[in-house]
Amino acid sequence: VLKVGWLDKLSPQGKCVFQRRWVRFDGECLAYYNNDKEMYSKGMILASAIRLVRGHGDRFEVVTALRTFTFRAEREGEQQEWVEALQTATPAPVCGSQKPSDSLPRPPSANKLGLLELRGYKGRVLVSLAGSKVRLCKTEQDYRAGLAISEVELTAANIRDVDRRSFDINTPFKNFCFTAESEREKEEWIEVVQESIAETLSDYEVAEKIWFNEANRSCADCRARQPEWASINLGVVICKKCAGQHRALGPSISKVRSLKLDSSIWSNELVELFLEVGNKHANSFWAANLPLEEEIHSGASAEQRATFIRRKYRERKYLRVLEGLADPEQFNKALCTAVVLPNVLRTMELVFSGADVMCATGDPVVSTPYLLAQRAGQRLQMEFLHHNKLTDFPRMDPRSETASRSDFSLFMDGFLYISSREAKTTLDRRGRDGIGARW
Secondary structure (H helix, E strand, O other): OOEEEEEEEEOOOOOOOEEEEEEEEOOOEEEEEOOOOOOOOOEEEEHHHEEEEEEEOOEEEEEEOOOEEEEEOOOHHHHHHHHHHHHHHOOOOOOOOOOOOOOOOOOOOOOEEEEEEEOOOOOEEEEEEEOOEEEEEOOHHHHHHOEEOEEEEHHHOEEEEOOOOEEEEEOOOOEEEEEOOOHHHHHHHHHHHHHHHHHHHHHOOHHHHHOOOHHHHEOOOOOOEOOOEEEOOOOEEEOHHHHHHHHHHOOOOOOEEEOOOOHHHOOHHHHHHHHHHHHHHHHHHHOOOOOHHHOOOOOOOHHHHHHHHHHHHHOOOOOOOOOOOOOHHHHHHHHHHHOOOOOHHHHHHHHHOOOOOOOOOOOOOOOOHHHHHHHOOOHHHHHHHHHOOOOOOOOOOHHHHHHHHHHHOOOOOOOEEEEOOOOOOOOOHHHOOOEEEEO
């Protein structure tokens, strides 16, 4: 990002009405937002569309072939910084005496282009798909001039068929709801967007996609930066050191995979699952009752990690206990209700509290929770259940919480030396030639 900050933008209706906007320029486009928290812009101008940038009194103008945008900074020095940043990245002449070109920039080659209704906007918008980006424009004229409303990156998105003519493009930050003119056109859009999303899996590293969720950029256990491993059934992203301790728990508790080495395991649905849940939400369950003094950091020793991870996942010492569920039948009934809804975190809480992934639903046709999720079209629920069909978590009973956890405390792990010579009864440094260290 070359320049970012608050500016006043002159309303398109004119009449000297300025509106406060958060403005961002990254060298490729100038985008403005309602506030600094929004992920998707209210409007954007491609750098290739800018013909002239000039100061004008207490404001500066960004001239394109179609219209002129007027901005105002709070102080003169800041205004000059914006002008210089924009002029540096603008290929067009910047001298005020030179007339800007009226020719339109060449728009990118689009895989798909057409008018769609977009919920929240009056009338239809022109939607274009080029590579992994969906661009939204008010009109075709704007599209050809390099002006747009916003741009949606499909790297961390998924598409959902809603009804006869409608479909959604869902991202971790916002859902875009479109309606086509016909069912056939809707199906064409779904097909081309799905193809683009599938291609991003090979075009982008899985790690980059998983890290798109900010919470996944630090280890769920020790907070080490840029973790490259994950427990695909527990739904947490972890660092290499913590991954070793997760393996020690066994695959019935934690299935460890690399974000970079095990590329074949990372389907669209599994990536979406990790974006949907993320370490923050996962830890809201796993570490809900974690005392500050028991937290570990990236410099923790192997022994500290082993103890912490065993307590967190095997013993479930810190998890949030679900109230109102006292027996297996209630847990399983709650699970069957949860899997047909979008809230995957609720399903995770139930399974890791002891609900049976393979419990009977009472329906001979859809006899398992997985089949219930399949019938309801809940792809992420299906993905989570698939990776947890062999996990083994005893039921957490809030009425006997202390007793159940004291049972787990009998578990011990560590290295011991084992002698292969029966006659040797005393071990010292000189007599260790015939013994070996075992976990």
